Amino acid sequence: MMKNKVQLITYADRITGQDINALTTLLKGPLEGVFGGVHLLPFYNPIDGSDAGFDPIDHSEVDSRIGTWADIQALGENHDLMADLIVNHVSAQSYQFQDVLAKGKQSEFWDLFLTKEDVFPNGMSEQEQQAIYRPRPGSCFTPMQCGDGQTYDFWTTFTDNQIDINVKVEAGIAYLNNVLTKFSENNVNIIRLDAAGYAIKQAGTNCFMLDETFGYLDNLSKQANELGMETIAEIHSHYQTQVEVAKRVNMVYDFALPPLILHSLFNNDVDALLKWLQISPRNCLTVLDTHDGIGIIDAGPMGDKPGLLNAQQIDTLVETMHANSNNQSRQATGAAASNVDLYQVNCTYYNALGANDLDYLISRAIQFFAPGVPQVYYGGLFACENDMDLLARTNVGRDINRPYLNTETIEHALNKPVVKGLIELIKLRNEHPAFAGEFSAHGAEGECCLTWQLEEKSIALSVNFKTRDALITQVNGDEETTISLNALLV
Structure with missing residues (x-):
């Protein structure tokens, strides 16, 4: 079972400028004792595809430029180690799909990939196509001509370089089983479970988080558990969907938390945040930032379902983020850059807060006090700002928050007061015994208090959003100590 300690989300190469061994050295050196686990973002061949490793040519092979499976083993010896099982798709450059392009239906790998015909054997109406939920604009099908002279509509939920797998057939099951086994070894x-909500497609539905999808996730989780691994379902959707998914898998992400914290800080209003903390899944990982953008859909309305925030509040939230980042996020979001998402704003969390150190520490403190195991993205750990140079070079929106660091930039960042303060908060979250106890939250009119209690020990975070007074109070029997977040910035 994973440790109840803060985890680091990172690419091996982008955090160090080197490889997996360099990351292990960093965790044993300047970051020793800071993280209980590591989510190592795709290290498969290749790490630098069209979606930074989420379009693997070979999902079972470590990119030799950053290491080997032995290096993965070494990293996992002293830390919980998370890896991505890319459930929904594989690269169009994979040898399997290249064989399909060469031979068409005569390829031994034909069954591995999903076509429109597999789901709609009798044809698809315009109404059925419009009903399909896709996280990016445009069609979810890409017509491709194969060596047999026929053109087939392959299912491409994300990009035309990411070909969807048919997870229902023997070929798809065997493909994912091979990766699972490699992980467990x-x-x-x-x-x-990356993009798991899109794995099951069925005619006459929106092809997202269907009843059958829940059953599929159930079985996949059980299979992983039998191999000694826990599963995390990565699903961006309405907050009620997240609550339901949490009942069917080991853990989920609390993707509603990041926009709710921003809303609270922007409007001095804690109502939506407190409502969510009363009902949010306890078996979750919390994040503020990840390799993707800052999720918005998770807090907003969907169809006729009201959200934790209404449509106007969501619009105000997004516009405030753009303003705080001097419109840099606008250049990386929506139609402004390739590889876009409909439900995310591409921006560092630090810049979404206007690079305000105190607001950033308050955000992290709320994250660490919310139920769940916290994760901190490497860019967030070092309070990185938007990488406009990288965005300009690649025109990939998410690259604004996927910087390439090195020893020198890390050394500089570790001396910044905001980073020092954040590391102190991480250590407090890792070490205080009350975080294994009972959680409670209360507040009103721009103030909230989040408390953890274990027998005679307790720890509480009190935030007045109007004045920005933020205090952490620790009680051990008759002893009481208080820390001001502002004091951590000295």
């Missing part, structure tokens, strides 16, 4: 003990 190399000290990976947590699996992030």
Whole structure:
């Protein structure tokens, strides 16, 4: 079972400028004792595809430029280690799909990939196509001509370089089983089920988080558990869907938390945040930032379902983020850059807060006090600002928050007061015994208090959003100590 300690989300190469061994050295050196686990973002061949590793050519092979499976094993010896099982798709450059392009239906790998015909054998109406939920604009099908002279509509939920797998057939099952086995043999003990909500497609539905999808996730989780691994379902959707998914898998992400914290800080209004903390899944990982953008859909309305925030509040939230980042996020979001998402704003969390150190520490403190195991993205750990140079070079929106660091930039960042303060908060979250106890939250009119209690020990975070007074109070029997977040910035 994973430790109840803060985890680091990172690419091996982008945090160090080197490889997996360099990341292990960093965790044993300047970051020793800071993190209980690591979510190692795609390390498969290749790490630098069209979606930064989420379009693997070979999902079972470590990119030799950053290491080997032995290096993965070494990293997992002293840390919980999470890896991505990319459930929904594989690269169009994979040898399997290249064989399909060469031979068409005569390829031995034909069954591995999903076509429109597989789901709509009798044809698809315009109404059925419009009903399909897709996280990016445009069609979810890409017509491709194969060597047999026929053109087939392949299912491409995300991009035309990411070909969807048919997870229902023997070929798809065997493909994912091979990756699961490889993980279990190399000290990976947590699996992030990437894009899992899109895996099952069915005619006459929106092809997202269907009843059958829940059953599929159930079975996949049980299979991983039997191999000694826990699963995390990565699903961006309405907050009620997240609550339901949490009942069917080991853990989920609390993707509603990041926009709710921003809303609270922007409007001095804690109502939506407190409502969510009363009902949010307890078996979750919390994040503020990830390799993706800042999720918005998770807090907003969907169809006729009201959200934790209404449509106007969501619009105000997004516009405030753009303003705080001097419109840099606008250049990386929506139609402004390739590889876009409809439900995310591409921006560092630090810049979404206007690079305000105190607001950033308050945000992290709320995250650490919310139920769940916290994760901190490497860019967030070092309070990185938007990488406009990288965005300009690649025109990939998410690259604004996927910087390439090195020893020198890390050394500089570790001396920044906001980073020092954040590391102190991480250590407090890791070490205080009350975080294994009972959680409670209360507040009103711009103030909230989040408390953890274990027998005679307690720890509480009190935030006045109007004055920005933020205090952490620790009680051990008759002893009481208080820390001001502002004091951590000295």
